[in-house]
Amino acid sequence: MQQSYNSTLLDNAVAQLSRLPGIGGKTALRLALHLLRQEEEAAVSLGQSLIDLRRNVHYCKRCHNISETEICDICSSARRDPTSICVVESVKDVLTIEATHEFHGLYHVLGGVISPLEGISPSDLEIESLVARVADEEVREVILALSPTIEGDTTNYYIFKRLAPYDINVSIPARGLSIGNELEFTDELTLGRSIINRIPFSDTFTAGH
Amino acid sequence: MQQSYNSTLLDNAVAQLSRLPGIGGKTALRLALHLLRQEEEAAVSLGQSLIDLRRNVHYCKRCHNISETEICDICSSARRDPTSICVVESVKDVLTIEATHEFHGLYHVLGGVISPLEGISPSDLEIESLVARVADEEVREVILALSPTIEGDTTNYYIFKRLAPYDINVSIPARGLSIGNELEFTDELTLGRSIINRIPFSDTFTAGH
Numbered sequence: 001m002q003q004s005y006n007s008t009l010l011d012n013a014v015a016q017l018s019r020l021p022g023i024g025g026k027t028a029l030r031l032a033l034h035l036l037r038q039e040e041e042a043a044v045s046l047g048q049s050l051i052d053l054r055r056n057v058h059y060c061k062r063c064h065n066i067s068e069t070e071i072c073d074i075c076s077s078a079r080r081d082p083t084s085i086c087v088v089e090s091v092k093d094v095l096t097i098e099a100t101h102e103f104h105g106l107y108h109v110l111g112g113v114i115s116p117l118e119g120i121s122p123s124d125l126e127i128e129s130l131v132a133r134v135a136d137e138e139v140r141e142v143i144l145a146l147s148p149t150i151e152g153d154t155t156n157y158y159i160f161k162r163l164a165p166y167d168i169n170v171s172i173p174a175r176g177l178s179i180g181n182e183l184e185f186t187d188e189l190t191l192g193r194s195i196i197n198r199i200p201f202s203d204t205f206t207a208g209h
Numbered sequence: 210m211q212q213s214y215n216s217t218l219l220d221n222a223v224a225q226l227s228r229l230p231g232i233g234g235k236t237a238l239r240l241a242l243h244l245l246r247q248e249e250e251a252a253v254s255l256g257q258s259l260i261d262l263r264r265n266v267h268y269c270k271r272c273h274n275i276s277e278t279e280i281c282d283i284c285s286s287a288r289r290d291p292t293s294i295c296v297v298e299s300v301k302d303v304l305t306i307e308a309t310h311e312f313h314g315l316y317h318v319l320g321g322v323i324s325p326l327e328g329i330s331p332s333d334l335e336i337e338s339l340v341a342r343v344a345d346e347e348v349r350e351v352i353l354a355l356s357p358t359i360e361g362d363t364t365n366y367y368i369f370k371r372l373a374p375y376d377i378n379v380s381i382p383a384r385g386l387s388i389g390n391e392l393e394f395t396d397e398l399t400l401g402r403s404i405i406n407r408i409p410f411s412d413t414f415t416a417g418h
Binding site for chain 2: 006008009012013015016017019020021023030033034036038042045046047048051052053054055056065067068072073086090092098149182
């Protein structure tokens, strides 16, 4: 995608934008021409915000979530329950779970899931650091909130085995029907399992469903 | 879209990215998290290229195409024919026509087309400066290469009337079947007109079709 637009600055901006995931050459050109039509301040704010983001946002040494400080706000909050750790694949999943307002413990970001096909082995993930936390901190519960896929289940099982020596509860989020979705649009596997794992209706009165 | 991601720097980058056309909050977050995973150099190059683009790319005073200098490379080239001006809607159209390598004259970028519905009147466009060029320069031909839409045709007609006092040829690009497209997928209007305006087959041997 090294087309020439009669301006090396435009060529460069388009080349840089094209490197972003999901942004092809045509979109990159459209974005660059859009910026040219804006006030100078708009392009400077955007450019500077991306530089500042990468320069000053780091990863929490404890849970590997993004953080502007050595230990992130969640890990250092006195209002979070340090006995409960929710294990997630990525930083994005922390944001997704935080948005539910239903989890009040700490996180541990793995950085992916075990995937032999993609060459991702346990040593590429933050699994040893999770085991170390369970060994050293006052952890009583680990929730494995990975994707319900083969890779996620493999990773769940691997972590479960690694944590077996410790006296803690290891759980996964419930799997079943999506609330608000029509039954007929639920896939067969999920529907079948949700029937096997059916719950007493009276439980739904108390559990905040 | 002023969600909080536990980092004001991330919030800010996402907010800035979301202002780009076609980029919503979710895509902006995905792009920001992608940049966080790259080398610092990648984010700095991208950010700086956008700042440099807006700061140093300007518009040619003669044809209003983008230019890093007062007069653009096309206008100042001795190899272009200054007697032929191709009128286009936008900077992007200059790039599109240049890519065909079939036009060797100069351009004139209008900055849009006349559109009463969108409140764009002739005075919002670079029409007076086009008339001035025809009056002052050695122009013999003006090609109106606007979109074949109602707005484009309205603008063509307006410009045609404004240029009537001058002894020049005013043309539009041929309209007809798209080369390489199946006949059955051509819209009826285009197909009908292309039959009315049919060309002798023998002409196609010489005209470089």
